[in-house]
Amino acid sequence: MESVARRGKFIVIGLDKGELVMHLGMTGKLLTAGVETTHTYGVFTLDDGVLLYEDPRQFGRIEWGDARVRRLGPEPLLVGLAEFSERLKKRKTRIKALLLNQTFIAGLGNIYVDEILFSSGIHPLAQASRLSEARAAKLHQAMVDTLTLAIEHRGSSISDYVDADGNRGNFQMLHRVYGREGEACVNCGTPIKKVVVAGRGTHYCPVCQRRPRA
DNA sequence: CAGATCACCTGCTTGC
């Protein structure tokens, strides 16, 4: 093994034979300690130990080559406001669906999209191309701030997620809309709503995130 | 081509 990198939700492992690209899906885990279980689908022998790949739901993938990675959009913590805003203008779809689209921007998942939209006061059904410059700027800032804070808290552990050492994250304690249906909005007290957008559970405050005009 | 929906799989929670 010569290198390990991340791009979006993919882990790229450089080997002398080429690149091994992994995606953990929803329940995949790569562990440096532990024993094989019925859900262990890969065992990698390292010079100094073993790497176990577990994935109960089997939504994860391990493949050769970077074909998938090359199609990804920019990294959310690297893309500038100007480029982000330009890309938004070209898309007519609903902002929630667009932020989840990995070819638009890489690495955002359902939890973080809901939290980012809440922070920026944007309704999940808002049409991307119709966001004002000011709202696009707010969205960009919320994206950077939310991810930075989540990384500091080592991610969101709701049921399965742990890091490579088996440790849970803490960011779920700071979720303001995700998983809080019916609870009072931290800004205005209105009960948080949950609907389905782009096939995903979508949590938002109906007052702080105004529905766009049709 | 862009956008929307559904299928994929297992396990845990909910409600009767």
Place this chain on the structure above:
DNA sequence: TGCAAGCAGGTGATCT
């Protein structure tokens, strides 16, 4: 208590 239905952090095939 038991069991079926519903739901879950993601994507990709397949429609329109």
